[in-house]
Amino acid sequence: MRWHKRLLAAGAVAVVAFTSACGGGKVRGTEDSPQPGTSQSAADATFVYVPNLDVVTDWDPASSYSNEIIAMENVYESLTRYNPQTKKAEPRLATSWTSTPDGKQWTFTLRPGVTFHTGKPLDAAAAKASIERTMKVGQGAAYIWGAVDKIEAKDATTLVFTLKYPTALDLVASAGYASYIYDTTAATGDLAKWFNEGHDAGSGPYTIDSWQKGQETELTLKKFDGYWGGWSGAHYSKISYRVTPELTTAWQLLQRGEVSFVQRLNSQLFQQASGTANVQTSQTPSFQNLLALFNTESGPLKDVKLRQAVQKAIDYDGLVAALKGAGVQASGLVPDGLLGFTPGQAPKQDLPGAEALLKEAGYGPGGKPLDLTLTYAQGDSDQEVLVTLLTSALDKLNVKLTAKPLQWTTQWDQGKSKDTSKRQDIFIMYWYPDYADAYSWFVNVFRSADPISFNLSYMKNDGIDKEIDKLPELTAIDKAGAEAAYADLQSKIIGQEAAVAVPYVQNYQRAFAKSVQGYVDNPAYPNVVFVYDLKPGA
Template identity: 25%
Template sequence: MQFIMIIINAEHQQGEHEMTPLSWSRRGLMAAVGAALVAGGLSGSASAQTPPGVLIVGQIAEPKSLDPAAVTAVNDFRILVNVYEGLTRYKSGTLEVEPALATGWDISEDGTEYTFTLREGVSFHDGTPFNAEAVKFNFDRMLDENHPFHDTGPFPLSFFFGAVEKTEAVDDMTVKFTLNAPYAPFLSNLAYPTGLMVSPTAVEAHGKEFGRNPSGTGPFKFAEWRSNEAVVVERNDTYWGEVAGTQAVVFRPITDANTRVAEMLAGGIDMMVEVPPTSLGQFQGDGFSVAEQAGPHVWFLILNAKEGPFADKRVRQAANYAINKEAIVNDVLEGTATVAAGPTPPAFAWAYNEALDPYPYDPEKAKALIAEAGAEGAELTFFVTEGGSGMLDPVPMGTAIQADLQAVGLNVKIETYEWNTFLGEVNPGLEGKADMAEMAWMTNDPDTLPYLALRSEAWPDKGGFNSGYYANPKVDELLEAARTATDQDERARLYREMQTIVQEDAPWVFVANWKQNAVTSDRVENFGLEPSFLLHLQGVVKN
């Protein structure tokens, strides 16, 4: 902290204007950020206080990219929603959609045309105007293989907008989407980070390097990315809405959970997301605030249904019986989650199948199924991650799962990876590499996860996330029908039937539904978690 004050005082003596914590010059701000990063590597009193006006957030991993169309992890999204905006957004505290860069919209009677009126007077951070042509550019870049900047991808969640047949700039501030069929999740998907609007000019200037040189319309603008150290965003003083309450936010990747906890306790960071359940008690006293929020999360094991022991449904079911999920939830996760019953989180109450009970812990039944399938003593490779978005406490969870499976006669070898490396192994598919892998999803609509990760058309070689190669034509049929149904009750019926079939087929081991958490120092005000699992920091103030 002494180093930071020297920098500020030196600037003041050199004739810079009078500075308060929220009105530093950019040079002083960036110097203070740099000093904070140096201090973050120290211990004890050296890191006892972060600089004023700069919010330092302990993230679980380095972002893969700052191009919202190119990433899939909530870890990345937590940064991006502060830099970019979409046509719609989630209303605070809910998953209901409200206007953002669009001020309103009309939907045709047949549900295949959406016409949006855009917000006037909005500019990207590079000074170029936000308009209908910019919207068209964003969607054409993702969806049109012949677009000149389609090669800035890949765009792994372009599935979200697969129903879009055409995007048309009707006039400067009106854009129309024509869909190939009614698509119930469309407005919700526009609010998801994949629908965030990027500057066409910045994409044209930086090409495939746009993800390191982002430009959006949000309350913060990109300042710096120091690989494996920090992403820094600074307040956008020309923002069309309410100006952010802090001068800058520093997102520090601290992959080891225990190190994040130690940094938070020492004062090296102001905020920490995804606190390990066993560490929450350390933040219950003075000096910290703990935030918790339920949301649409599911933690599961992907099982390789294409080859090896898990190609047999009986062995997949055996894994569900063999794993003591209650013990994982209560002992490893310290009661911060509930046992999952299927692929749809209970947070989607209107679509959740309450008639389903979780697989009970029944090791004897697991042994019988394994024997029936002739899989006794099978050798299994299990991919485990060190950490990641929504992954909770993945190493202890993986160790507990390994022990339970070995207790019923399966020999499990764990391979552990850093989060982005882990995704690089799992997302292309488990074939030839592993029999099972940890995974967690936090979604925006009951359509999202099953459509992207359970359909036969979502196998990795077809651009999806069905890394275990599950296939059931009836599930495919139900999911296609549910996303085009315009009546919510009918959608709910279809999703509930899908859940029943998927639970029986057991392509995953359904483990836990988590209640997210975060810790802030007592210098941080106006912070709250969202059910979307996104991290909106515009209104946060740091004393």
Template identity: 30%
Template sequence: MRSTGILGALSRRMLIGGAVVLGMAASFSTNALAAPKTGAVIGMAVEPGGLDPTIGAQVMIGQVTWQNIFEGLTTIDKAGKVQPQLAESWTISPDGLTYTFKLRQGVTFHNGVAFDSSVAKFTIDRARGADSANPQKRYFASIASVETPDPATLILTLSRPTGSLLYWLGWPASVMVEPKSAADNKVTPVGTGPFKFVNWAKGSKVDLAKNPDYWNKAVSVKLDTASFRFIGDPQAQAAALKAGDVDAFPEFGAPELVKSFEGDKKLSTVIGNTELKVVAGMNNTRKPFSDKKVRQALMMAVDRATVVEGAWSGYGTPIGSHYTPNDRGYKDLTGTWPYDAAKAKALLAEAGYPNGFSFTMKAPQMAYAQRSSQILQAMFAEIGVTMNIETTEFPAKWVADVLKAADYDMTIVAHAEPMDIDIYARDPYYFNYKNPAFNDLLAKVEATSDAAEQDKLYGEAQTILANDVPALFLFVMPKLGIWDAKLKGLWENEPIPSNVLTEVHWEE
């Protein structure tokens, strides 16, 4: 009952929510309306800070460029499976230490430069080098050497078995880049994909055009043009969709407005799965969050169902660890620290904080983060803890202050990477969480190719996090997609953050 009261109070504050000439003109208008559309305008809530996924961590970069402009040796399909791409095949030595890739021939970058093994070597060496700015540099850490015996062959020799290598090579951070243009990819990206970069009007949109020389003739790209428009305000997103100014919002940012589209025959509402894990990360080396009992008490003070209802209008799945129900080896650990304000307060007193404490939440401006923060603020107040909310601009300031400097008490963000439980083993990483036993489990996952054994290890890793609570595990966001009913081919689910346009087309 108490949590419902909190939600009710918060809801009121948060959710506002010549005849011949005329005849010719009419004929022209009718014919124009009948002509099939060859372009699409895709809406996004947050504009990326750059357009090169090999040097920037923001998922929005990949949502514009991955599989549209840039491609990798492998790729991840709509079912989340690894598929060949610029590498048409590969073999792995029995000891798991040598990967030999056969590269596709006849592939060229948008600037006309040929893709071959020397380009692949440049890309991988750039990503694993000492001065690498790659956001997933760890993906390449086990690569000891890169050899190019001929233009169509690439050999990677590893220092240790790495069971996830083929999957990691399909990621946005692993896309192939052309050496001469690589330095400028942040603003003028050049790739091998089905679309070429045309223009970036900062603060407004990114325009792409169909690549007439695309290598993959098995794919029939239907769109001649595509634009990504950036609209942060949820009401403006809804208005743009209803007015037809935007053809699709694959990740619609206002769940409370979803029902307003019911009965609209021009628009389709598609609710799918994502990997977006909303967690409230804590600085595990800063008091009082360095005390595990404090973190556990805060977790018990959180009614996840109320958070989902208040923050995302009931769309979402509560989680008890940094893992989604879509992922292999998933365990439901929401019962590890079930909601119990009285026990939370008692545990807090046991940790030496009978009168609670105060701290600051650095919350990005996105709706889910702001709303979740306000709900958490009210819940923590129930156990005597005062949480101040400091809105932190995302991505630039959040990346600088939280992700890079770890200068924060608590923050909240949706982690979009699939199977990214290993972030708690990274050093450094903004949680500042250190647990050798957890790190050992993640190392064992990579050391084996046995899927059943990997799933078991993933389960053990989830359990450690659920018990230690390095972050408050809240919920998985669904993919709330709203788009023109005649627009087909967009991914309904999101196994990897993306807006893949290869199969997008208009129904005739």
């Protein structure tokens, strides 16, 4: 987004250097953490999550905007949580809410008796202070609160938002970033520094036990005894995050019973996991798609005909087939399951059409050779398949594609370079929404931006900007109008402007221990496991 993201699956926030510290979220060895498969009572059970990238880049719940969501959603809570089955927000720290017919005032009733990990009560005044601090910090996904004019704590459990323009605030309040409610009085000094020393001030079921940046077992959470949901019945008492970059290693650890959950396997390993006795699998469509952003501002792709030619050269069907279930064909920018999804827009490869467009611009077979540059995520096998297929297709059209795999921060810095000659012609990255609303793609990736953040097609179109700015209000008070606006914007951005191609939407392919009971994937919170909702089995 915008001011935005992500390392998760290779797109991200700039990496910040953090220091470790002791006390309230102490840093220590993890040798005493029990592993699944060892003899331990259900009360001592540890859920071991295996991410492929470092977990924490930013501990501050106001600015956090990257991989740490997988831990933060177990430590912090928001007013609401999105339910992908009902496609609506459901209660979390708020038990109910109402809005005025014009969508400009929202009243949330808070859950009574909630305590922060600091021991202080979570009341309306604390929630107000939390959101106001996030807005003031203005980093990460803080833009989600952009409609808020003022917040009032009417009493201990009543929180009233007055908005500058209508917005679906129940969805905003369910965001995976910037919606966390936290104790702003947790530190006497610099609160951001205190957070990034490894402390937390959430209200969730787990609190930080140990954090060792750069270690294999980077982070361990332990249950918060005072959690409002209680601990009756079977629950995991600890969560351990064990960083394992190689998928094959993660798979071996799962087979041996040393870990509980692998967030993503390749198609070959996923098929193997499906037939393994002590393992269960889950495949769920995500809200995360792959974007091929074309440089509309400089270089050869400044010519819209050449951008359209590259769009047509992509072997969409071949790519999805090669992914073997790890991706499904996209239909426009908005994934299925979100308002704004427009069926019937799936693109098809059209090499004769691409050749004709190239010839119109003086290139193609028999014309001038065309050289293009592309950057993509180092180590991402799915993106490598796209690059291989596209390189082959363009080669037949007398177009040479030079593709560079890069670490995200390197790729992002190149894309944002003030020297336009250093920018790539095609920028490959994943995108997913900060909350369950398609607005994220449009305001962050395609609205004019200066300085450049995630608008890496560099598109500048005043008319499109104005349409994007109307989306929150339409979503709040005119769903049919919002659907029409999303369809029109996708037609303009993909068709007329040819600023992007959308090769596929990712499927989440998970593998986890047979003993894990109750796991349900929620695409609104990418790669998050809500561990409190699970039951450890035998």
